[in-house]
Amino acid sequence: MTRWSSCALVVLGLAAVSPASLSAQSADAPAAPAAADAGLAALCTRLEQALVAGEPSQILAATPPASTNGDRLSAFAQGQASARAVRAVVRERDRAPIEDAAEGTAYRLLLEVFVEYGGGRASARTWTIDATRADDGTWRLADAESLSSADGLNRLALDPNRQFRVRDLAVRAEDLLLSFASGVAYVATTAEGETGMVVLGDGTMQFTPRPRMEQTQLRIFSGETELRTPIGAVFLRYHPIDRTDRIAGTLTEEPVAASSLRRAQAIFEEEIGKSFGIELADLSRERWSLVPPVSDFLAEIRTKGRFGTLTYVRSGGEPEDISLFQRARKRNIAVYASAHHLQARGSREFSEDDEADYDVSHYSIGATIDPDRQQIEGRTEMRLTVRAPAVSTLTFKLAESLNVYGVVGQGLGRLLALRVRGQNAVLVNLPRTLVRGTTVSLTIAYGGRLAGASPDREAVGVQQDTAIHEELSITAEPRLLYSNRSYWYPQAPVTDYATGVLRLTVPDKRACVASGTPANGNPVRVTSTHGPALRYVFLVNQPARYFSTVISRLDQAGDAEVTAPSPVSVAAQANPRQRGRGRAKVAEAAAILGVYGDVLGEFPYPSLTLALVDDALPGGHSPAYFALVNQPLPATKFTWANDPVAFEGYPQFFLAHEIAHQFWGGAVGWESYHEQWISEGFAQYFALLYAERSLDPARVEDIRRKLRTTATAYADQGPIWLGYRLGHLQDDGRVFRALVYNKSALVLHMLRRWVGDDAFFRGLRALYAQSRYTKIGTRHVQRAFEAESGLDLSRFFEGWIRTSDIPRLRASFEPAGASVTVRLDQIGPVMDVPVTVTVVYASGATDDHLVKLSQGSTFVKLPASGPVRSIELNRDEQALIVVERGSGPRGRAGDAMSSRQAVQQPKPSN
């Protein structure tokens, strides 16, 4: 999810699928005979002429004499014709034969239409038309419909004849104030009014984000929790009716000074194309802009210092509608919901599914993949159910580099499709509106070149650098991975649980591992267009969030069965160099699965294939049904011991983490980027649970210590709830791993101690059972544990997930006969935290006690079986706290306390 430029507006569909690829290869949609091309092109030309003439009758003149759709056509013609038109372009984008008509005599066409009017205005539209061939061989309009339109396109420019002297100018948006004591301004105006302004002068920017976590991000970016910085110019866009609300101050017209006009124009030219624009491709080479929707706002702010240009956007269509970003570095500095959005929604939480038009229940994917050429030819059927009240178009995702050859809807025939330029998206036009609950199947044929993926944030791995990749490319067995961000098959716009069947054909010297249980008899020898090949079938009978495949030289390297709580077959496929490890890895994987199955009472997927592949560093990636496990090459010796996920003495860690993703992140998904801890934190905690069951207690304590020290070292980088944004500003993945992985794991461990083992493990099972094959948020986790424990956990979750606070504790004690009274003070924010308090006797013996803190000061009376020498806090590393040395009422307590203070790790540089 790249969200950094939420303001670039692209009107649906106004970009073309390559016409050559459309007419060429779909088996379901025979190509139109070449004879039709000239006639249909002539029809488009006639439509262009009719639009310029501005006469509905001329559009209708292109209809056959006895059209059965006369009323609809005349309404269409009335709606499309305008007397002000000065230029028109009509382009064919897709074509399908009309059923029941004699071959080559009737087509449905998808057209893109651009009409320019006087005064620098234009509109862009998408039409479907039915064209029929008359007896005289000419093509006529038999039916027509306008699907989408972007009216109100403007060729915007600063008015060169008007210059304003500004005094005490204030530009306001939520949490933003731009002020100029003096300066000059120029405006850009449309027929509706003023929509843009450039101000030059010595000004100040104040950005004061309300949410605390955004203040933290701002501090990482700028050093301060509020941004106050001198600026030299701003470029503003707004809806004309918002003009007076946004901009206050005195503007007095004055004679135009050529030099400052030129400077303002240069800024305008540089900024205007970056937002509220529309990509028209061959319809018009000029730059057209839209007027921002009411309440939306954009400011390109030229700071005088090191920040360069900062972009503030209010974009009402986004769940988090306020953002501040730095385009030059593609960095989100702040992204959050406005007060208005929060009030309307009633919550900070949101699901990416909220706006989904449809839900896919099943995919049938057939593809031939050539890993050497990174080429894929595929055909996918998606069975989907409409979720929106009514839809007349559907958008699916498919990598931009792939051509769509054709789309066929079951019972709907060949459908017209349009690629949304610059996005991995394709828009499909439906011949009729489908209402909520309607189920339909789409079959999409596609193909082209598609580079392999780096699995990105869903992969665990340690910090890598270029040198490693260079060495790797020489020594490692090549592999091609298509995964969640590859868009290698047509799929719903957001990840969506579905079952499926994958039929994948690869060259015969390669093997293929993919989401799904391998079918009996895999692979089958076949002959593809490129020669001998192998066809694999994978069955995804339990829903998966997305499907992945990896193709490489792989050999069978071992298998095993897990029997309880239900059967799972485990197999390993390995690169030649990794074959020897297969048997051991399979045994390890089976042991790990056994523990997880015991904890959760169920397996989400009936098979697991390990793909053991060469890599420079350990790590992996785990889509449903398989795990890619990076096996470090013996020759590579890179130090990564400082990485937050390098656990000395726990070589099974990566495998344990990846396998946990079958349950968390795999079977249980997360509903927005804020909630990725539900995948990574739970996977990390399950790796800790496996360590508890397989390692000696001292090793487990070492692991918890590493979790604590890294989580503490990076704590000030923000709360867990920031998801991918942790480390984003500094481009440092260690921040993400220290907090979303490690801190989350410790938070779950503390939750376990807070509610007790019984309630915790019941809660885990219940959460898993309620949530599998769905996407959830923090509130679902909270509810599950509240239900099992009977406790109100709102403060626990608020503090640990949504703030970056770490409790700082100070302790003192007073022995009194057979007991000792311990005072524990939380210095700073008070949180709910369970801590082990250890009574250390003069004899050297110790007693551990669990104490739950939820107040600023807590007094506990602990039994003492002998003279007490000291008190220690958190010596078992089970709490994420910082122990302050210091004097309590009886100074010696603090001094005697063994220091369990966080060891400061090197901080990422800003």
Ligand SMILES: [Zn+2]
């Ligand atoms: Zn992970």
